[in-house]
Amino acid sequence: MKPPLLASRIEATMHLIPCPYCGPRAEWEFQWGGEAHRPRPDLSADDATWAQYLFERRNTRGPALERWVHRYGCGQWFHLVRDTVSHEVLAVYGVEDRPPDLVVEPTP
Amino acid sequence: MRSGRYSAWRLLREGLSGHRGWGPAWRSPEPQRHYDVVIVGGGGHGLATAYYLARTHGVRRIAVLERGWIGGGNSGRNTTIIRSNYFWPESAALYDFALRQYEQLSRELNFNLMVSQRGLLMLAHTPHDVELGRRTFNAMRLNGIDAEWLDADRILSEVPSLQPSRFPILGGVMQRRAGIARHDAVVWGFARAADSFGVDILQGTEVTGFRTDATGRAVAVLTNRGEIGAGAIGLAVAGSSTQLADLAGFRLPVTSYALQAFVSEPLKPFLDTVLLSPATGCYVSQSDKGELVFGGALDLFPSFAQRGTPPILEQVVAGLLEMFPTLARVRLLRQWAGCVDVVHDSSPILGPTPVPGIAINCGWGTGGFKAIPAGGYLLAHQLATGQPHPMAVPFGLERFSTGRLIDEAAAAGIAH
């Protein structure tokens, strides 16, 4: 008889990418969707402001706030706090939520 | 040169006397308090910048600051391809300038960079690939770059080990002058030549900030070895550009990704050209040591980790075996990754920054190695004259506001 699998009971958030709807799944089921919390300027923005929106990125080395989608799974979008050096997932939160307190993002 | 001149004759003489006469290829001096120019980043681009500043512009007091060991970033992690098969005239001018330098740098630097112009062949697998390939081939010819169109029979006779099964080969664009160069030798060659002009190469020197004067001009670099004054500062720090810009107080349109690379065990000569297959995204060459050096596309999310992952490994190897099924029993020796700075249009950023006193060379994406002589030459020009070189003008930061991007992938269909 095979012993029961306990892995999912401990450290679930450190195991793979934790889709908030499906649980931890392998990285290749997901698609990175860019940096999170980037408000889109309206048509009145000047060229420089618009260029900042289009191209400038925080490109954080360390815990970064990101959009992800479980593309080859449930199709749902969500936010991750992911360390871009260690690849550890530090938190997962909803697309309408504010980032958790553990991250201090520099103001743009 | 402190290391003396290299030659076959000297090698023979040293060989007979136990090689006791070779001096250091470069010194490891203590930092001085002030330099005319401080270059941050001891990779190929940074060292080439120092070399051209000294040789072409006669600047004498130059330091290159390197956090780790020279050539330890992407200069020492790339797949060593050099080429100038570019679509847009601006890119072609830039990269062919680099290639022309590579063609004679071994003698200029008195250091064998093992530049091997064995040709680079970009395959076309579908009728649409053929049309895009012809578009690129014609663009190269009009840009003054050597290009040949090879039909399928010609390709299979030049590379007989190609045996595709899923993606047939309908033709391809060959640049004969393209090829490979030994990546470490490029770094060491520029370092040794720069050192011979008196450039201080400061390894183990990490930048922790910049000091500006009352006008906002950057006048000094703060490091773990103390403050170093600078008449002008150049940044050439692929993989850390955003972080250095943060320290200096400006933003870049850069996202950093891992780019993985792979080598097989050394084999007897198997492949004489550099080969790139758009259908699988896989490219491969064989080093002079016999290893197959191959790679594929970028990882799909930002990373500073500089390490490989299984999904990309499986994907790239599958692409390689699609081209060369006889390699299935050959074995992978090593897998690693570099950290590349990717810009929206995959073209470099060269020129002044919003902070006076600081110029930058970054954003080469996956293709910085082949551009080292050009990147160094142009950054040197900017630092020495305060003005961008005409060749660098289209690659300034302001293109992101005007929208005048130089997007290779857009028209050529191939990401560079």
Place this chain on the structure above:
Amino acid sequence: MTGFRLPSGGQIDRSQPLSFQFDGTAMTGYSGDTLASALLANGVRTVGRSFKYHRRRGIVGAGVEDAGALVTVGTAGRSVPNLKPATVPLYEGLVATPVNVWPSLEMDVRALHQWIAPLLPAGFYNKTFTWPSWHLFEGAIRRAAGFGTAPSAPDPDRYAKAHLSVDVAIVGAGPAGLTAALALATSGVSVVVIDANPRPGGSLALTDPAWAREASATLSRAGVRVLTNSTAFGLYDHGLLGVVEQCAPPGAELSAGRVRERLWLIRAARCLLAPGLIERPLVFANNDRPGVMLAQAVRRYLTVYGVAPAQRWVIATVGDEGHRCAVDLLAAGLDVAAIVDHRAAVTSPAVAAATAAGIPIEWQARLTATLGRRGVEGARIALASGSTRTVACTGVAVHGGWSPTVHLYSQAGGRLAWDDARAAFVPSTPVARVETAFGWSVGEACAAGAAAAARVAQAFQRSTVAVALPTAPPADAPLQPLWEASGAEASAFVDLLSDVTARDIRLAAQENYVSVEHLKRYTTTGMAPDQGKTSNLPALALMAAATDRTIPEVGTTRFRPPFEPISLGVLAHSRRGALLAPSLTLPLAREHLGLGAEMEEYGRWQRPALYPRRGERREETLVREVLAVRNGVGVFDASPLGKIELTGPDAARLLDFISVQTLSTLPVGRVRYHVMLTETGTVLDDGVCARLGPEHFLLSPSSAMASTVATLLDELLQCDFPAWRCLATAVTQGWAVLTLTGPNALALLSALGTDLPLSTLPHMSIATGRVAGLPARVARVSFTGEASYEIAVPSTAAQTLWHAIWAAGTVFDLQPIGLESVLVLRLEKGYLIHGVDTDGETTPDDLGYGGGIARKASDFIGRRSLLRPEQRRSGRRQLVGLTPEDGVTVLPAGGHVLLDDGTPPSDGWVTSSAYSPTLARPVAIGLVADGRARMGARCQIADGDRRIPARIAALCAWDPEGRRLHG
């Protein structure tokens, strides 16, 4: 002939002899042998030649640490180059050949390199070969380099991939790994054990093989999976362990259905690393001569394989392992001339045993050189007294201390600390999800295994069981490291496979290549297929000595996967041939083939390109199919066209946000062409949008972009406008679409039987009803320039519709139309194909759709970018028609347009081109700088050396007024 099989002993099966071939000579071994043990038993000393100097090399180790010589095993498509003989299990019929020798192993021409070795130090190629050009020398250097040869034929064997998710993965089934596994076996956590050898046990094979056998039996009873012949090659992010299982030995012929190797990706909540120790060699003159072996490897050959690698031995050691080796040699009936121990005399049980056996021990002595021609014939010893002695011997066993196998730990981000007492780098910092277990002796290893198991169990809130431990030999006396035993001789090797000598290391130091990475790259030490398993530390130590630094100050290079070389085939596993990128199949694929369709791949879809009739040339088929549409009626399969349904009160608002056009004003039942942009203002896709109801739209992106557009809509709705009430559902493969096109399309559709109000259905409209008795959506839109009806039915009804169309179509002389003909039809009409006639820089204005934008009230994706200077400048490339001046030359697609004087730079390019059967002349379109303002202007089309005079023309060459669409 020096090595031989001992008359008895060993853990091989002497009742099962195996015949094999080495370098063309037939030999025999036994079941349980490795190729290395069998070669030694057959008296083979020289197994291969070295990389650079082509020196003779033999067997050095008994496992992955063997850095002596590489061989190719197997023949033709089944050959595997560059294998270490000690890692190849012997099997009946094995064929092995030496690598890098020519013309033969014994008479290797390049052995001459040894005589010019003084001219070939580290980095010699950087200092010369530049005159006149490196190309002159490169060919010869390349031919000399490389080890084995790639197989000459494609691999006939299969590979597999498997996933495993477990609580604990234990790497290494030696004393530490087995103890840990036993302790966890019944604790309720799931465990997998991975070991590279055919049998678990590791060094227990020398001390207590019975315990190891019993341990595996216990594990098997407890349901613990033990993967043997399996190499854990990489420890990746989040505890993902990469393992390759050798299911069959290299080069062997496999019976049908068997897999050669299997790639395991193991997700483990905890990795317990217990991969054991690697024995280090010693650096002295001619330490590479065949006959010089690692001490524990010698013991393994005696004890496990019953093989004596040589008769008369000298042992050079810095610790007790040399003494154990001597005692084992004596017990096997062999001679030990001397133990040369670097240490001042110590007492320990191992030393006592050697002393008791009467073996002469030279303390504080060093073995400085071997002597001999084809292999070891003697050893030179520097005695404590300062005098030198030469001893005749045929084997030299060396022991330079132990290094823990830290590769996976280091890959996972662990940092190493220097253990001065053991003279080794050991794991130090904790790594998430990783436990390490190693010990300097069997006893310590077992204790470390038990402790690591307890830590793992605690993480799962479980407890371990006590394990009855194996017999453990008494502890060793401390070692005294010796990094280089002799002076400046040129032939003291540090890295055997890369041919790196102690002199090379010193040269690197002298030339300031002192960083550990520069050392590695300049001398190539540690870069050969053994990845420096035995050579790394001696190289660091020599660099430290040469630069007055300590070894930890020199540091280590970062270990990278794979731990051991792994075959490319297993990494690609099933992703070969058609499975590399499976193509999509139309619901009507069989029906198309039944009509003689030539299928080709477009995007990922296999679609009919043409339906050639017998004896018809391709151009003839094209003409026939195109004219059938212009003059009668044709049918083509448009099923791959993307289909996304949007429903909800905010659907129209969403569409306005993604489209250049205003889609909210579209009346129900009507269809509108629209263009979508990226946020940077370039064309993302084009297509049509139909309004099926007040809150119900059907979007048709191009087939290549369907999935991208669907993902974009989802992102907008979920992330950016979560309050908007709209659902977007991709239904592309739920519907089959057959398009009737041509002047007789309406009549044919009527003949099919439908309740749709066909006579009142205008161009660019859609209706839902029944066609041929099937529920259907019929859209009157056109991609050919003729009146066309796209009939969409559920995919499951595709065949029914197909047969109904053909039953009704005979009287209309209906013809099937391939995609190639459709592409010509649309080109005559000037309809663009996204990605062919547009590129990543094309804006809506470049296509002629810029006019209405100013009137649109709301923002849309990309709108702001269109206001930037670049998008408003003159000289942008615009999509226009092109006609050859001679009226007959088909312009080459991919050719560039040169305006005015016909010189560079390029003013654009031909994007699509064909001979038009309808107009009986060539037609082409392309992107040309300021093309619309230059209507009628002359230009040159440049294609290679050709220059073809042409003129800029209207985009639409056929029925520009659109009478046929509305008729």
